[in-house]
Amino acid sequence: MVTMTAAEQRAQSKAEYDAFLAGCPSRQLLDRISDKWVTLVLGALGTGGPDPDGGGCTGGPRAMRYSELSRLLAGVSQKMLTQTLRSLERDGLLTRTVTPTVPVTVTYELTDLGLSLYETIRGVKAWAQSHMDEVLARRAAYDDRVG
Template identity: 75%
Template sequence: MPTMTAAQQRAQAKLDYDAFLAGCPSRRLLDRISDKWVALVLAALGSDGPHRPGADGVGEPRSMRYSELARRLAGISQKMLTQTLRSLERDGLITRTVTPTVPVTVTYELTELGLSLHDLMRGVKEWAEAHMDEVLSNREAYDTRVD
């Protein structure tokens, strides 16, 4: 068997990613991005919000301060928001910018990688919002039927 260079080994490993296998690193990434707070942070950073829609009604990605995110994500604790932002920064999905003002200004913004995931997550969020009545109806029917 011929010796492979490091680049060839990385390329081969990429071909070998299979999230159905327990040890695959892509499975850990799926665990991370399937978290509700990750999805909501990505959605928040990826739009202007309900009060400032863009021309297409969706809004444009923008940077947000920590306090803006905390207000937008009702119910998230300070600890969970901090952990979520750190994990997204570590994965290269967002950037954290510190501006030396008084007080210090810290903003978060989607990276190109984060934008590519945001488009998918926005679709999931929109699907959930559009189909919630149907899901609730199905749950009620399931819970009331006699087995």
Template identity: 55%
Template sequence: MATRTAATRREEARHAYDAFLKECPTSQLLARISDKWVGLIVAALAEAEDNSMRYSDLGRKIPGVSQKMLTQTLRSLERDGLVTRTVTPTVPVRVDYRLTGLGSSLACLLSSVKQWAEHHFDEVDAHRTAYDGAGA
């Protein structure tokens, strides 16, 4: 077994998480958090009082998301430690979702992206129209 120098070990550690590499776990995490439903759900929870919302309120807040996609996305966010799920045994059953500390740290970034999109959409749309009109 060949010994590695400290410099080699440092270089390996530096490249251990390289999101530009397809097989890197950080690349997979970036793919997950860049999903449109993830961004909208995290932003909705961040804007909610106490960073918490009921499942049905999330569905109403995010038009276009199907129950299946909402459920799948919330499960993946819970699995990743970004959201907690609390079931209250009432009739009907109440299910609340809340951002964790980790989720709140992501929410700051995703909320900024959402605000950027809302603020700059007209400008982007004008560029799209010009580009499409030029026959590109």
């Protein structure tokens, strides 16, 4: 039997994460973070939401209340937003803070782990926004050719 150091054991465990394998935990995480509501919640908490003065986003991560997130994320149901927030909290991507006021104030904020994922998602969002016209043109050309 070969004896391995703790560092070697960690390296081996990390190497065993292969998202192409059906049972891999990293694949389950990819499923979660590729959900549109997860992406939008991370984006909202990462940008601080819209500027009340109408000048785009406030520019940085900040805590937001449930009602703020609900208004910002057009089309999200109460059930879906609640499930999304719970799953993000469980994964350690955001924190839920309850302040004993009347009525109780609950805020959600990205953790350092959530902020690191937000940075990645921000790049995907920027790509999608800057290439949308090209994608729409290619869809139309494909539909004309095939349909």
